[in-house]
Amino acid sequence: MIGKNIYELRKRKGITLTELADRSKVSKSYLSNIERRLNKNPSIQVIEKIALVLDVEVKALLSNKLESEHLEVEKEWVEFVVELKRLGINKEIIHEYRELIEFIKWKKSETGNQE
Amino acid sequence: MIGKNIYELRKRKGITLTELADRSKVSKSYLSNIERRLNKNPSIQVIEKIALVLDVEVKALLSNKLESEHLEVEKEWVEFVVELKRLGINKEIIHEYRELIEFIKWKKSETGNQE
DNA sequence: AAAAAATGTTCTTTAAAAAGAACACAAGTA
DNA sequence: TACTTGTGTTCTTTTTAAAGAACATTTTTT
Numbered sequence: 001m002i003g004k005n006i007y008e009l010r011k012r013k014g015i016t017l018t019e020l021a022d023r024s025k026v027s028k029s030y031l032s033n034i035e036r037r038l039n040k041n042p043s044i045q046v047i048e049k050i051a052l053v054l055d056v057e058v059k060a061l062l063s064n065k066l067e068s069e070h071l072e073v074e075k076e077w078v079e080f081v082v083e084l085k086r087l088g089i090n091k092e093i094i095h096e097y098r099e100l101i102e103f104i105k106w107k108k109s110e111t112g113n114q115e
Numbered sequence: 116m117i118g119k120n121i122y123e124l125r126k127r128k129g130i131t132l133t134e135l136a137d138r139s140k141v142s143k144s145y146l147s148n149i150e151r152r153l154n155k156n157p158s159i160q161v162i163e164k165i166a167l168v169l170d171v172e173v174k175a176l177l178s179n180k181l182e183s184e185h186l187e188v189e190k191e192w193v194e195f196v197v198e199l200k201r202l203g204i205n206k207e208i209i210h211e212y213r214e215l216i217e218f219i220k221w222k223k224s225e226t227g228n229q230e
Numbered sequence: 231a232a233a234a235a236a237t238g239t240t241c242t243t244t245a246a247a248a249a250g251a252a253c254a255c256a257a258g259t260a
Numbered sequence: 261t262a263c264t265t266g267t268g269t270t271c272t273t274t275t276t277a278a279a280g281a282a283c284a285t286t287t288t289t290t
Contacts, residue, residue: 002159017268027249032268039247041158043277044117044177046248059174062159132238142279147238154277158247161278 001064002042007035009054009061024053116179117157122150124169124176139164 010020017035021028026046033039044058051058125135132150136143141161148154159173166173 016266018266028268029250029270030248032270033248036269041160041247043156043158043247044162045156047159057174058177059172062173131236133236143238144240144280145278147240148278151239156277158277 002047002061003034003037003040005061005063006031006050006054009056010035013054020050020053024049026050117162117176118149118152118155120176120178121146121165121169124171125150128169135165135168139168141165 006020010017017031018028020026021031024031026049030039030042030046031050034042047058047061051061054061121135125132132146133143135141136146139146141164145154145157145161146165149157162173162176166176169176
């Protein structure tokens with residue numbers, strides 16, 4: 001489960017594999033292998049380093065069911081999503097509207113964003 | 116801390132290094148090295164196997180302060196210890212009386228004992 | 231007291247973790 | 261469209277975990 005958990009938590013945090021590797025001081029090749037379960041038995045030291053960057057406890061990485069299914073995003077983004085929903089734009093529609101994605105990207109780069 | 120914790124918990128359980136090694140399917144040479152901190156970075160799989168036999172959670176092994184300082188013994192032994200205390204025999208005295216130890220060993224072998 | 235068994239350590243060897251490239255591919259930018 | 265940059269994968273190599281003896285000591289049994 002460790003690999004899936006790391007992958008999932010990394011995605012939630014919205015950081016890249018390379019960034020997680022760099023910040024946790026774990027080689028990205030190895031991290032890649034762990035996430036894809038080519039390697040399933042990392043040492044505690046590796047796990048602890050990754051947990052630290054992902055900002056979770058070690059046991060969260062070992063667990064077979066991750067706590068919340070919800071993304072953690074900045075409150076401005078929550079407000080933004082709420083606004084989209086108010087306008088009748090749900091996440092199914094988003095997949096079809098490339099322009100909307102572009103707009104979101106633009107908005108993101110304009111407002112400074114991210115951590 | 117992992118090494119010290121395993122050693123401590125093993126002693127509390129009253130089992131030998133060899134027995135822990137056999138039951139957890141970890142080589143005793145390696146287990147010996149972990150307990151003496153010649154090796155400080157075991158894999159999760161090794162830790163999980165050891166935790167299972169020691170009957171504690173993984174995080175207990177990773178913790179830097181073990182929960183209770185008290186031994187876990189079968190209730191018959193608690194009663195036995197209570198009786199000794201009632202007779203005015205405290206643990207300081209025990210260290211000086213080899214005969215008492217012998218008696219306890221005999222009692223242990225007679226009553227079947229251990230798990 | 232000698233023999234046998236149990237306990238933990240110290241070797242040597244093997245298997246696997248972890249690193250460090252070089253790599254392929256997509257995405258962004260000129 | 262070409263050029264650069266960012267992302268994750270796939271190699272090869274190095275390091276270390278982990279095993280499997282054989283070993284030295286102590287304890288137990290006869």
